[in-house]
Amino acid sequence: MTETILIIEDEPLLGQELQRYYADLGYETLWAADCRQARTILSDQENRPALILSDLSLPDGTGLDLLEETRGNLSDCEWVFLTGYGEVPDSVRALRLGAFDFLTKPCVQEQLDMVVRSALRSAQAQRRILTDSVNAGRRYSPESFIGNSKVSRQTTNMLRQLSQVPYSALILTGETGTGKGLATRILHYNSDRAKEPLVELNCAALPKDLLESELFGHEAGAFTGAKSRHRGLIEQAHKGTLFLDEIGEMPLDLQAKLLKVLEDRKLRRLGSEQELSVDIRIIAATHRNLQDEVKNGHFRSDLYYRLSVFELRLPSLRERLEDLDDLVPALIAEFNCLAGKKVTQVSPRAWQRLKRYAWPGNVRELRNVLERSVILSLSHQLPEQWLPGADAVVESGFAETNPRTVEQVEAPQTAAEQSKLDLQFPIDGSMGLEEMESEIVRKMLATCNGNVMEVARILKTTREKIRYRIEKYHLR
């Protein structure tokens, strides 16, 4: 999609030159010579600019007043000020009002181009978040947490109640696949913040430095590679909700920085002197017991108490196997629709297998099993061969996972290491991808006598990635 840039500039030569320049680069461009014309253009809902490149002093007002007046309606648009009269108080006010950047004329074309590109990227990201919000808002009512067991009804009631109250933070606990992400969406899209962004970050997915700049944002030049300004996820979640998945994996020093943001409601991007006000609700999820993590020093107690205004535990599927009565038909209907299938019958034997399995991967695992079964179905009957095997079923309904099938993972042979690593993983849902990865790195380190360089070479990755995994999985 071609992005639109609005240029607000009272100097006709410069205005037209900028318009021509960005039109040649492939953007839609609009030009307003004063605030009045700019207001007319901005009131057109059909042709909303993604970027406004504005002079500060205009014949009938200032660009800053225009920004203040319109910013409520233009949350997916970035402002860059380009002024010959730039003074510190103006730039401070511009940034406080949420402008993306403030450049003083004359400014080098490459610098302007770089700022324009990053501002457009930022506007696109915000637009995506807002579009997702509108679509998702229709889907996530408290009832989308399916299940009629006592414990599920309690959970749905709790989600309904929490959606009505203005809390600042909440912790969701529960095993993988129990619906912590789903609960977050329900909480956000049924709250008074529903029209604002829901921004998600998995704290286990990024190495520390990247996590810090993703969360807090950075200024151009804040570190090697920081070419231009970047709004962090905390800033992007302003007025909305920030979902921090796997919060237990966040390094301790970032925990301290996050706590400061929560307490002061102020944020400083990396490399910036400027503090920005932020208003966010945090929903933090973890599969760990955070109280234990606090006791053993892996999680800051002050952050734990700040976040645990409410704590909601999502039950495992094996605690509520009767929910299969509702979950299975709902999921089969969903996959019928997606795959154009017509599965309408589940045989008593298939039900028995579904109900006697322990579901270590919870609803996510159930979804995967049913998706596979529906896609591969050849009749109205749910096929049985892809349902959990009898040997992974225990009478009590609790896991005692005998590997159903095993997959052989071989490390490549090298001159340094002639012996094959004999790694076998159960693929019955009892072992997650992360555990497998941790096991591979642990065994490789043992085989290579702790030589990280050698491990990285054999696994065709970088030393940093191996070091990151050593930290992440506590493999020292």
Ligand SMILES: Nc1ncnc2c1ncn2[C@@H]1O[C@H](COP(=O)(O)OP(=O)(O)OP(=O)(O)O)[C@@H](O)[C@H]1O
């Ligand atoms: N009660 C439920 N009703 C309907 N769908 C559910 C329910 N619980 C979970 N799901 C679905 O199962 C899948 C996994 O859930 P989700 O990603 O929310 O789990 P999670 O607890 O956040 O997992 P992880 O800790 O691994 O991130 C999603 O597609 C979610 O919509």
